[in-house]
Amino acid sequence: MTAFDELMAYQRDTQALGQIAGRLGWDQETMMPRGAAGQRGQETAAIEAVLHARRSDPRVAEWLEKAEAPDEAGAAQLREIRRSFERANKVPGDLSRKIAQVTSEAQGKWAQARADEDVASFLPVLEEVVALKREEGQALANGGDVYDAMVQDYEHGTTGAQIAATFDAMRPRLVDLRARVLEKPKPKGLEGTFDTAKQMQLTRKLAKTFGYDMAHGRVDKAVHPFSSGSGDDVRITTRTSESDPFNCFYSTIHEVGHGAYEQNIDKAYLLTPLGRGVSMGVHESQSRIYENQLGRSRAFTGWLFDQMCETFGAIGVEDADAFYAAVNKVHNGYIRTEADEIQYNLHIMLRFDLERALMSDDLAVSDLEAAWNDRFKADFGYAVDTPSNGVLQDVHWSVGLFGYFPTYSLGNVYAGCLHEALRRAVPDLDGQLALGDTTGATGWLRENLQCHGGLHEPRETIRRASAMGPDAEPGPEPLLRYLETKFAGIYDL
Amino acid sequence: MTAFDELMAYQRDTQALGQIAGRLGWDQETMMPRGAAGQRGQETAAIEAVLHARRSDPRVAEWLEKAEAPDEAGAAQLREIRRSFERANKVPGDLSRKIAQVTSEAQGKWAQARADEDVASFLPVLEEVVALKREEGQALANGGDVYDAMVQDYEHGTTGAQIAATFDAMRPRLVDLRARVLEKPKPKGLEGTFDTAKQMQLTRKLAKTFGYDMAHGRVDKAVHPFSSGSGDDVRITTRTSESDPFNCFYSTIHEVGHGAYEQNIDKAYLLTPLGRGVSMGVHESQSRIYENQLGRSRAFTGWLFDQMCETFGAIGVEDADAFYAAVNKVHNGYIRTEADEIQYNLHIMLRFDLERALMSDDLAVSDLEAAWNDRFKADFGYAVDTPSNGVLQDVHWSVGLFGYFPTYSLGNVYAGCLHEALRRAVPDLDGQLALGDTTGATGWLRENLQCHGGLHEPRETIRRASAMGPDAEPGPEPLLRYLETKFAGIYDL
Numbered sequence: 005m006t007a008f009d010e011l012m013a014y015q016r017d018t019q020a021l022g023q024i025a026g027r028l029g030w031d032q033e034t035m036m037p038r039g040a041a042g043q044r045g046q047e048t049a050a051i052e053a054v055l056h057a058r059r060s061d062p063r064v065a066e067w068l069e070k071a072e073a074p075d076e077a078g079a080a081q082l083r084e085i086r087r088s089f090e091r092a093n094k095v096p097g098d099l100s101r102k103i104a105q106v107t108s109e110a111q112g113k114w115a116q117a118r119a120d121e122d123v124a125s126f127l128p129v130l131e132e133v134v135a136l137k138r139e140e141g142q143a144l145a146n147g148g149d150v151y152d153a154m155v156q157d158y159e160h161g162t163t164g165a166q167i168a169a170t171f172d173a174m175r176p177r178l179v180d181l182r183a184r185v186l187e188k189p190k191p192k193g194l195e196g197t198f199d200t201a202k203q204m205q206l207t208r209k210l211a212k213t214f215g216y217d218m219a220h221g222r223v224d225k226a227v228h229p230f231s232s233g234s235g236d237d238v239r240i241t242t243r244t245s246e247s248d249p250f251n252c253f254y255s256t257i258h259e260v261g262h263g264a265y266e267q268n269i270d271k272a273y274l275l276t277p278l279g280r281g282v283s284m285g286v287h288e289s290q291s292r293i294y295e296n297q298l299g300r301s302r303a304f305t306g307w308l309f310d311q312m313c314e315t316f317g318a319i320g321v322e323d324a325d326a327f328y329a330a331v332n333k334v335h336n337g338y339i340r341t342e343a344d345e346i347q348y349n350l351h352i353m354l355r356f357d358l359e360r361a362l363m364s365d366d367l368a369v370s371d372l373e374a375a376w377n378d379r380f381k382a383d384f385g386y387a388v389d390t391p392s393n394g395v396l397q398d399v400h401w402s403v404g405l406f407g408y409f410p411t412y413s414l415g416n417v418y419a420g421c422l423h424e425a426l427r428r429a430v431p432d433l434d435g436q437l438a439l440g441d442t443t444g445a446t447g448w449l450r451e452n453l454q455c456h457g458g459l460h461e462p463r464e465t466i467r468r469a470s471a472m473g474p475d476a477e478p479g480p481e482p483l484l485r486y487l488e489t490k491f492a493g494i495y496d497l
Numbered sequence: 498m499t500a501f502d503e504l505m506a507y508q509r510d511t512q513a514l515g516q517i518a519g520r521l522g523w524d525q526e527t528m529m530p531r532g533a534a535g536q537r538g539q540e541t542a543a544i545e546a547v548l549h550a551r552r553s554d555p556r557v558a559e560w561l562e563k564a565e566a567p568d569e570a571g572a573a574q575l576r577e578i579r580r581s582f583e584r585a586n587k588v589p590g591d592l593s594r595k596i597a598q599v600t601s602e603a604q605g606k607w608a609q610a611r612a613d614e615d616v617a618s619f620l621p622v623l624e625e626v627v628a629l630k631r632e633e634g635q636a637l638a639n640g641g642d643v644y645d646a647m648v649q650d651y652e653h654g655t656t657g658a659q660i661a662a663t664f665d666a667m668r669p670r671l672v673d674l675r676a677r678v679l680e681k682p683k684p685k686g687l688e689g690t691f692d693t694a695k696q697m698q699l700t701r702k703l704a705k706t707f708g709y710d711m712a713h714g715r716v717d718k719a720v721h722p723f724s725s726g727s728g729d730d731v732r733i734t735t736r737t738s739e740s741d742p743f744n745c746f747y748s749t750i751h752e753v754g755h756g757a758y759e760q761n762i763d764k765a766y767l768l769t770p771l772g773r774g775v776s777m778g779v780h781e782s783q784s785r786i787y788e789n790q791l792g793r794s795r796a797f798t799g800w801l802f803d804q805m806c807e808t809f810g811a812i813g814v815e816d817a818d819a820f821y822a823a824v825n826k827v828h829n830g831y832i833r834t835e836a837d838e839i840q841y842n843l844h845i846m847l848r849f850d851l852e853r854a855l856m857s858d859d860l861a862v863s864d865l866e867a868a869w870n871d872r873f874k875a876d877f878g879y880a881v882d883t884p885s886n887g888v889l890q891d892v893h894w895s896v897g898l899f900g901y902f903p904t905y906s907l908g909n910v911y912a913g914c915l916h917e918a919l920r921r922a923v924p925d926l927d928g929q930l931a932l933g934d935t936t937g938a939t940g941w942l943r944e945n946l947q948c949h950g951g952l953h954e955p956r957e958t959i960r961r962a963s964a965m966g967p968d969a970e971p972g973p974e975p976l977l978r979y980l981e982t983k984f985a986g987i988y989d990l
Binding site: 274 | 509510513514516517520521524528529530531532533535536537539540542543544546547710711712713714715728729730732767768
């Protein structure tokens with residue numbers, strides 16, 4: 005065996021163990037008996053320790069030294085393995101363990117603080133998390149920018165400054181669009197109660213309609229929808245609310261975007277570093293384009309309207325146009341995960357600016373709530389009423405996810421680019437979607453983006469799929485054009 | 498930290514990883530998408546390799562050398578760790594990998610051969626399995642008896658000769674009892690179809706009735722019922738057949754016996770070698786006493802009759818006495834897993850004698866089918882009609898389980914001993930069971946046996962729980978007395 009082959013065999017076992025750890029997470033959110041949480045914590049810690057030891061094993065350095073890539077994919081494998089090895093060895097083991105321990109504690113305190121509407125009880129542990137993550141960021145940055153180093157974990161090749169520039173270009177146009185839309189009369193929403201068993205039936209049909217492969221996946225309920233796993237075992241979850249079936253259906257379509265990306269990666273990359281979505285931003289571009297540019301299009305919602313009438317009888321809106329307006333209703337609200345396509349990005353920009361300031365020490369944890377509330381008032385025009393609707397609404401910071409939030413909006417930006425290229429490539433897209441046929445769109449995404457997994461770096465992945473020139477950067481213009489056109493139509497702007 | 502503490506911390510991680518491997522097995526039989534089998538094989542191999550490396554790690558030897566047990570439980574922990582370490586190091590890694598590979602292949606060939614009724618297509622790979630397992634047995638036996646060495650994996654402290662002596666004492670009395678019962682008129686069976694959703698409802702009620710803790714477990718369907726996991730996450734499965742609800746209910750009660758044993762072990766032993774059932778035979782004693790001595794008693798079936806009538810309406814038998822006879826119907830049949838309490842043991846004895854002869858080379862694989870058929874005819878009085886009703890009916894040998902079969906009947910023998918002690922300790926047992934109250938019985942088993950986990954060796958565990966003298970051996974006499982009395986009553990012998 006060559007050094008390359010030995011390294012890849014080792015790597016496949018590491019990836020397999022990573023898949024097992026992921027499946028434990030899935031089990032925890034879907035199947036685990038409630039009394040098993042303590043034991044599960046010990047199980048998770050044990051397998052994470054095995055994974056960390058394997059990723060930082062000195063033999064990996066020896067293999068990397070000697071390995072010669074047989075081809076382009078091999079070179080990309082080595083690039084990913086090297087990056088993972090260097091990351092694992094840059095952060096001292098004690099610091100990683102301390103972060104795992106403190107964030108585990110912080111997550112519990114966050115949940116309690118949110119339930120109690122008590123920010124003060126959460127701040128001391130958040131202070132610890134911020135300090136530890138900053139220390140980790142410094143170890144990763146090696147003298148460079150701490151926040152940039154953190155972003156690399158989720159979106160390799162993108163800097164905080166690049167994100168800031170993108171967001172700065174988006175913000176005024178989104179604030180303006182939002183204001184113009186909210187001046188208009190509100191569209192009618194759905195009415196009635198919607199049997200949750202029937203929702204699950206239709207949601208499974210929707211998953212298949214968007215190309216999700218049930219032979220290599222399954223759909224279950226969870227409190228927070230997610231997608232889990234790579235390769236031949238990619239599971240998604242959704243949730244149901246009797247009064248709001250859109251929550252179920254669009255959660256499913258969103259997660260199918262993530263899940264289908266994983267399922268459609270070239271099987272030659274199975275259980276290798278290339279055999280999974282290349283970054284959080286590119287992942288989110290898939291979930292968003294499935295959910296929004298396809299799933300919330302006039303064409304597709306026409307088909308969905310018929311499906312819902314067939315499944316539930318009268319649903320409170322009269323025709324497909326009214327249904328389309330209901331699906332795309334823009335409304336005031338405090339909560340990021342409930343926001344519409346326009347305002348979602350404003351929620352993200354707020355978080356991005358605050359977490360970047362926390363990491364550069366320009367904002368103290370003790371001033372975080374005031375900063376949040378001021379910014380929210382400025383962007384949305386009304387005041388946060390309670391902490392659970394403000395600074396305590398998201399779990400991310402409590403578990404140490406700094407640098408992650410912006411990838412949600414990067415995903416929207418990328419989806420905008422892909423959507424323009426897709427429309428050029430499939431001129432009859434709306435005709436197909438109106439029949440509930442997504443194969444033109446999902447097939448194009450599979451062949452131009454999903455199948456490549458981690459072969460190319462994130463921005464290069466988007467650039468190639470969108471047929472941009474080698475010097476072009478995926479920017480926000482296509483997304484903004486799409487949003488302005490779409491909502492001008494719905495709201496008669 | 499002392500060497501003992503370090504060893505125990507290491508061991509807890511190993512046990513946690515073992516629990517994860519077990520949960521993967523559960524997932525595979527209950528939740529896994531059908532297309533994920535190949536990837537799962539790689540995942541399982543990866544975690545098994547991690548476990549093997551940890552169990553045979555030279556550091557364990559160093560810790561064992563230095564460790565001083567702080568108390569009786571600590572000494573038992575060291576005993577179990579030493580045994581596991583020695584076993585892991587006795588068998589060459591190459592041989593273990595080869596066995597894993599060949600048995601994986603053999604299992605597939607067995608399933609195909611059984612479907613095709615084609616013994617010849619299975620024999621070559623079985624030949625390989627037998628040769629490899631014999632080689633493993635020789636490595637374990639270190640000059641001693643190969644079959645004895647194999648039995649130690651499932652029932653430590655018991656020899657093939659001891660089992661043979663026990664079985665020799667049982668066989669004539671069981672053959673005689675069987676013959677006398679089968680001369681009598683057959684009791685009426687259930688009639689009708691039984692909604693499977695209602696079966697699952699009642700089966701969950703039964704599980705709780707027998708003390709299964711749903712906060713630390715769950716009940717799902719699987720093709721073959723099993724129990725999985727230890728400590729705070731112990732899951733069981735059952736199956737449903739529209740025409741045969743007893744299959745569902747008694748599979749559940751059986752698996753609850755296994756599951757409750759694991760759930761009831763002292764939490765001080767959580768994720769340690771003592772924190773799981775001590776042997777297959779003792780485990781089976783719990784599943785059998787729950788299923789048979791309690792679940793199939795006249796007293797409990799009286800309660801179950803009412804439950805079934807309430808759930809299903811008319812069930813085809815008139816009263817509780819007829820129901821009791823239906824539950825305990827003795828009938829001809831080829832299949833071990835469908836056998837009644839009397840004949841089950843005859844099925845085991847047949848397998849025990851054949852596998853022991855295979856391992857000592859007194860029987861060639863090519864002669865196995867003929868030997869099976871001759872012995873079956875001799876014990877049961879009629880000829881095997883097809884291989885799937887004969888030598889191909891069980892998966893065990895294809896996956897290399899030699900030395901495992903006898904633990905099923907040892908479990909029955911142990912259950913007989915425990916049952917006599919239980920009747921002495923809880924004089925009003927039948928009065929309680931008649932009300933569907935198992936707490937007297939299950940509480941006694943929990944306190945006298947289950948809570949101790951692996952603290953005492955298997956036979957010592959039974960001896961203590963049954964309040965036998967230190968020199969007494971758990972023998973078949975109580976089981977035989979119980980069977981003879983019970984079936985004399987039902988069949989008016």
